Amino acid sequence: MSSDLPLRCACGRVTGRALASARVFRIVCHCRGCQAYARWLGRLELLDDAGGTDIVQLTPSQLRLETGVDQLDCVRLTDAGALRWHARCCRTPIANSLAQAWAPWLGMPRLFVDARQVGADALGPVRFRIHARHARAAVPGGHPTGPLSLILGTLGRSLRDAALGRARPHPLFLDGRPRVPARALTEAERAAIGLGASTQLVVRRAPARGCG
Ligand SMILES: [Zn+2]
Ligand SMILES: [Zn+2]
Known part of the structure; x- marks a missing residue:
């Protein structure tokens, strides 16, 4: 890029x-959380034919919001889940973050990239296709969960990015707090998007595996 x-x-x-100015890292995630989030947003175009979400991983300091910050909204699929930021105006996903302002990691769905100006090839290759066991179709080269190399790689990059101060400025936090309080979905909302009690563990563990 x-x-x-x-x-x-x-x-x-x-x-x-x-x-x-720094690298981005592209993955496609088929986890139940990402699929349920697309349903909650009502933006099924977020998903490919196999139910995968195309996500660009980058540091907070790489993401700059220029207009519409007042439209930011934030939910968590579970009480301990990632913060899923989206635009209140049209329910476009913006980024997934961890709950801590110091965490130098964001997962930005490709849907937020202006496709009128930029094609998918400008984002570089998809490095990993993860949680393929939840995919709706065969995923060539997909990993059933998340490969150890991705987990270790993400951890290593995060440590380096933290040391280099790449969590700041953070576009989604102000004075160390989320710009908008993160609301956890209710049981009824979770049920409506297919997240029963048995899937909550999967969703809760998703951020550590790289999709956010
Ligand atoms: Zn996911
Ligand atoms: Zn909008």
């Missing part, structure tokens, strides 16, 4: 840029 990525929600109120 050689230039900054223009970012835009579907209606255009939230815009920004992903700075390409």
